[in-house]
Amino acid sequence: MSIKDLFSKMAQEAKASEIREMLKVIKSGDIISFAGGMPDPALFPVEEIRQIAADVLEQRPGAALQYETTEGYERLREELFKFMRSEGMQISSKEEILITTGSQQALDLFGRALLDPGDTIILEEPTYLAALTAFRMQSPRILLAPMDSGGLDSGALRKMLEGRRSGSKIKFLYTVPTCQNPSGLTTTEERRKELVDLAYEYGFVIIEDDPYSYLSDGKNPPFIKALDDERIIYTSTFSKILAPGFRLGWLAASEDLASKFAILKQSLDLCTNTLSQHIACEFMARGHLNKYIERLKPAYRRKREAMLDALAENMPDGAGWTRPTGGMFIWATLPPEFDTDKMLPEAVSNGVAYVPGSSFHPSGRGKNTMRINYSYPSIEQIWEGARRLGHTIKAYGTAL
Ligand SMILES: Cc1ncc(COP(=O)(O)O)c(C=O)c1O
Structure with a gap:
């Protein structure tokens, strides 16, 4: 009997989170990550x-x-x-x-x-x-x-x-x-x-x-x-x-x-x-606490605006995205023929990562969507990452 046979049914069914697995890969290399949900460590008090x-x-x-x-x-x-x-x-x-x-x-x-x-x-x-x-x-x-x-x-x-x-x-x-x-x-x-x-x-x-x-x-x-x-x-x-x-x-x-x-x-x-x-x-x-929150807001606003501007400049026609008032994420929707799970390896080899939207859809829908984090990368990385992302999407779209 293998050790794995000892696992409970619940443990057997538990799968590693795709985000966590991806974060492991991303830590090793020159990849700009829009994938995680981490605060900017430079802002810690x-x-x-x-x-x-x-x-x-x-x-x-x-x-x-x-x-x-x-x-x-x-x-x-x-x-x-x-x-x-x-x-x-x-x-x-x-x-x-x-x-x-x-x-x-x-x-x-x-x-x-x-x-x-x-x-x-x-x-x-x-x-x-x-x-x-x-x-x-x-x-x-x-x-x-x-x-x-x-x-x-x-x-x-x-x-x-x-x-x-x-x-x-x-x-x-x-x-x-x-x-x-x-x-x-x-x-x-x-x-x-x-x-x-x-x-x-x-x-x-x-x-x-x-x-x-x-x-x-x-x-x-x-x-x-x-x-x-x-x-x-x-x-x-x-x-x-x-x-x-x-x-x-x-x-x-x-x-x-x-x-x-x-x-x-x-x-x-x-x-x-x-x-x-x-x-x-x-x-x-x-x-x-209240003073720190007031310090965080403009810092994240600058990053959010940079990401929105960078997406506007780099995303192809047919893509859309949300314009949040805060938080850490923007949600992008590509034309229906896109599959962001399949596109991810290409994005990573072009040096940028995101989380495919299907991960957040219990129904299996959302194949053409992705979550983009703007709190963690620097403003320079936001611009460079958006350029790499735009390039990946355009190349993937042309090959469809
Ligand atoms: C919506 C939501 N709920 C809960 C959490 C968990 O946060 P923590 O366990 O760090 O308090 C997060 C973290 O990103 C989140 O985005």
């Missing part, structure tokens, strides 16, 4: 973190290096509670907040806590790949709601739900409503309201995954968590507004749900990294 880390270790080393409760460091939960309230979200106490090991852990907990095999979930299409991977561990049935320039098309979703004669219970709708990963699209206020109505009509909860709204330039529509309390589970992360290496995120949900998530978290990691929690807490308490 290193000085503030250095100072805070020194102070924390000087003033309370015993607490900062100790185990923490599973729910998370009290003062950090308090800071997040105030922060969410100041953003207009509906939350009644810090007991509704659970600190997580990145928001990825929150996604995993949602699947564990809410799904039995065969339960139904609603995802937007395209959707965030790592959420799909986490939810699939629980073998759900998936309903796909389409997106357009106004974000998740709640009207189309309503029709789908009305036309559904039977089927398993719908447990949740998962959405990234602001500057979505992968599309960059933002769901309008009207549609957000309709989604809340649907949640009540059909008895499901909405998971609002929100890593990017704080980096948006425009005036965002209200958080879904600002429209309703009971049926909205909110999650966000310090990964894009501090640094992903902290592995720090949080979720906010009604106390019943939050305490169940905490019980399930115990078997995953007992608690989130305590030192990270203390540093992030001080970062907020000293007023650095």
